[in-house]
Every structure is written in structure tokens, then in C-alpha cells.
Amino acid sequence: MTAHEHLIARRGRRSGVTTMVAVHSSALGPAVGGCRLKAYPGLTAAVDDVLRLSAAMTAKCAVAGLAFGGAKSVIALEPGRVLSPAERRDVLLDHGDLIASFDGAYLAGPDVGTGPADMLVLREVTPHAYCTPEVAGGTGSSSGPTAAGVLAALRAASGTRSMAGRRVVISGYGSVGAHLAASLHAEGASVVVSDIDPAKRAEARDFEWVPPEKALTMPADVVIPAAVGGVLTPETVARLETPLVVGPANNQLSEDAVADALAARGVLWVPDYVASAGGIVYTLSREAEGLDHTAALARVEAIENTVTDLLTAARSHSTTPLQEAAALVERRLAAAAG
Ligand SMILES: NC(=O)c1ccc[n+]([C@@H]2O[C@H](COP(=O)([O-])OP(=O)(O)OC[C@H]3O[C@@H](n4cnc5c(N)ncnc54)[C@H](O)[C@@H]3O)[C@@H](O)[C@H]2O)c1
Numbered sequence: 001m002t003a004h005e006h007l008i009a010r011r012g013r014r015s016g017v018t019t020m021v022a023v024h025s026s027a028l029g030p031a032v033g034g035c036r037l038k039a040y041p042g043l044t045a046a047v048d049d050v051l052r053l054s055a056a057m058t059a060k061c062a063v064a065g066l067a068f069g070g071a072k073s074v075i076a077l078e079p080g081r082v083l084s085p086a087e088r089r090d091v092l093l094d095h096g097d098l099i100a101s102f103d104g105a106y107l108a109g110p111d112v113g114t115g116p117a118d119m120l121v122l123r124e125v126t127p128h129a130y131c132t133p134e135v136a137g138g139t140g141s142s143s144g145p146t147a148a149g150v151l152a153a154l155r156a157a158s159g160t161r162s163m164a165g166r167r168v169v170i171s172g173y174g175s176v177g178a179h180l181a182a183s184l185h186a187e188g189a190s191v192v193v194s195d196i197d198p199a200k201r202a203e204a205r206d207f208e209w210v211p212p213e214k215a216l217t218m219p220a221d222v223v224i225p226a227a228v229g230g231v232l233t234p235e236t237v238a239r240l241e242t243p244l245v246v247g248p249a250n251n252q253l254s255e256d257a258v259a260d261a262l263a264a265r266g267v268l269w270v271p272d273y274v275a276s277a278g279g280i281v282y283t284l285s286r287e288a289e290g291l292d293h294t295a296a297l298a299r300v301e302a303i304e305n306t307v308t309d310l311l312t313a314a315r316s317h318s319t320t321p322l323q324e325a326a327a328l329v330e331r332r333l334a335a336a337a338g
Contacts, residue, residue: 012094019095024054024070027336031071033057034111039077046076060273062332096125142279143175149278149303156307164188171215172227173200176248225249246270259322271325
């Protein structure tokens, strides 16, 4: 992976809060990536996060065949800081000013801690924010298309069109996790869900519930990480009791070597940046390229073919799916560089 092109951090003039944008690569086109609003123990942790996440966006766009590069932005709150509505608005306007200074080289969307309504606030100072609410002419939350992409990846990796009768564990009952649970339940899967937030249990009453620390290592036909990154560590992988892991959470591996540990244990892992591309594919197809809903969704469904090709290549080259995905990214970036 190449070095980052830009990292700009700025203390907001209205809010005093530091926000940052990292553009990892614009080799394939303007760089896109979500805006994460989160508390960090310090600015170094925030910088690490934005650099890591923006590099993953380059890979996500390249594998998905999008003519966009990879970026990410972070609004770094102090630990324990709770924003009033007025403070939140000031923070977003400050961040919007920073996005505007990229003059279209960075296109923002929602991410952990932000949503479509926040994108509308950004739009007050920059046109370069996507996924505004549908009532405002945008495509709204991308969690439905992200879930559709995960299901497409799951079909390819499981080799079956339906998970009927299979046991599926979903770790993280948030926007994407809830879509996945409903779809898989509807097709007849036995769905087990888990979330660190106990309030989610009532919302998930149609499904079996397990405590979060047990979810990933439960016996299952597939485990779906749908919460936070870094959950696949060498220790977790040693305790997995599933043949298949595929899910939307970004940066699931604690380190790249975990992909080898998964393969050594006979666990098929679909790289996160391949399986989680549905939201960005749908949003950009609609909002940047002007495709209609059906055409944009067809592009999301094509994730099934991408995963099939990667897994076929990994089998024939005796490599991991991650190695094949990384090689595809490098080929596409090299082709763009001419
Ligand atoms: N929403 C999208 O379109 C999209 C696109 C690509 C990737 N992703 C990634 O997919 C994941 C889920 O996205 P989302 O939009 O559903 O987020 P979300 O914030 O709506 O849901 C995440 C859920 O995970 C729970 N959680 C947090 N830590 C947990 C833990 N340790 N164990 C179990 N549950 C935990 C939270 O309480 C929350 O309910 C995130 O990693 C996100 O970055 C989302």
C-alpha cells in the first residue's frame, strides 16, 4: 500500500474541536470516505484511526471497481465529552469548512457517530457530502445496501443461495446488523444476535441473544462481525467454531497475519473491504453517477461475482482471499497510474 497523499488536522474555529481528513489515494478518482465522530484517548489515536481507515477505503473502492479513491475523516472528541445539539452543529460546520478546503478532492459520507442529518449540516458549508436524508434529495442511510452487499458476499462464500436451516451469528445489532438479521431470518436461517448495548436486546426479541464476549466464538455456520474493528485477533481465531466469517465491520483483523491464521484453521474469511462495499457502491452509483435504484443495487449484487472470483483465485494459487484482494487493488492502482 502506498503512502498517504494528505493528512490535514485543524482545530475548529467555532467549536475548538480538532477534526481531520486523510486522503490516502486519489489515483482512481476523487477520494471518498465516511466521517467518524468519536471520542479518542488522544490525537495520536485519532490520527492512527483516520490513516488506517482511509487506506482501507482505497482498497474498498478499487476492489469494487469504483472510479474513486480512498479517504476518511475524523472528528476527535475528548473522552467523556457529550455534545449539546448546538455544539454538535458547530463541530460539524467546522468539519465542513475543512472538507470544503479540499475543493472536491475529498467527498464525505456518514460513518460511526454520524448520519444523514449530519451530512445536511455539512452541506451548509460544502457541497461535498453524500448520503443526505431522502427527503432532502439524498440516498439516506447506506446500511441497507451495505447489508445487501454482505449477503451477496455470503452467497458466494457459502456456495448457497439461501441460509435456510443454517445457524448465523451476528455480532453487533446496529443498523447493518439489524438488516442482516431480518433478511437472514426471513430466508429461514437460525439467527443469533449480540450487542454490547443491552438496550438492543428488546429490539432483537425475534432472535436468540448471546452476550457479546461469546458471540464470535459460538458454533455456527457463519459468523458475521457487524460491530467494531480489530475483533479477529490470534486469540479469537484460535477459538473460532465456524467455517466462515463474513461481515460489514471495517478493519476486522487485529493485524494482516491473522488472515493466515484463519486459513491455517480452515476458516474462510472474506476480506472486510470486499464484503462491506455495498453502501459506498450504492451511494456513489446513485448520487455521483446518477444511476437509478435498480441499476445501483445490481452493482451491489455484483459483489457476489467479485467474491467468487477472489475465492477461485485463492484456491488455484494457494493464497488467502486477502492476498488475492490486495493483489487486485495493486493491479487496479497500477493500471490507473499508467
Ligand atoms: N453502515 C454502513 O453502511 C457501513 C458500511 C461499511 C462498513 N460499515 C461498518 O459495519 C459496522 C456496523 O455498522 P453500522 O452502521 O451497523 O454501525 P452501528 O453503529 O449502527 O452499529 C454497531 C453496533 O455494534 C454495537 N457494538 C459496539 N461494540 C460492540 C462489541 N464489542 N460487541 C458487540 N456489539 C458491539 C453497538 O452497540 C451498535 O449497536 C461498523 O464497523 C461500520 O464501520 C458500515
